[in-house]
Amino acid sequence: MSKTDVIETEGVVIEVMPRTMFKVKLVNGHVIEAYLGGKLRLNNIKVLEGDRVKIEMSPYDLTKGRIIYRNK
Numbered sequence: 001m002s003k004t005d006v007i008e009t010e011g012v013v014i015e016v017m018p019r020t021m022f023k024v025k026l027v028n029g030h031v032i033e034a035y036l037g038g039k040l041r042l043n044n045i046k047v048l049e050g051d052r053v054k055i056e057m058s059p060y061d062l063t064k065g066r067i068i069y070r071n072k
Contacts, residue, residue, distance in 0.1 A: 006056045008068075013051045022047060022067065024055060032057070034065040045070055 011032075015023035020036045034055055036047065047053065047070050054069035 005059060007059055007062075009055050009057065010071075011053060011055055013047060013049050013053060016047075016049055022053075024053060024065065024067070026055070030062075032063055032065050034067050037066045037068045040067060040070065 009026055009028075011024040011026040011034075013022050014025050014031070017023065017033075020041065022034050023031055024034045025031050032055070034053075036045075037056070039045075040047070047067060052071040053067045054071070055065040056068050057065040
């Protein structure tokens with residue numbers, strides 16, 4: 001799978017779970033589990049409940065995703 005095969009969407013963090021996992025409600029109403037992407041983890045970007053985030057998801061598993069950007 002290449003980088004062009006991912007699905008990008010936006011959502012809102014509704015719950016913060018242990019080990020930098022988050023429950024995110026997408027714009028279409030689905031709730032998925034997401035984890036922090038590489039640059040967010042390396043630069044210690046804090047993601048809190050209520051933050052708007054951009055998510056990358058694999059087309060093979062639409063229940064999990066990776067947070068790649070936190071809107072200000």
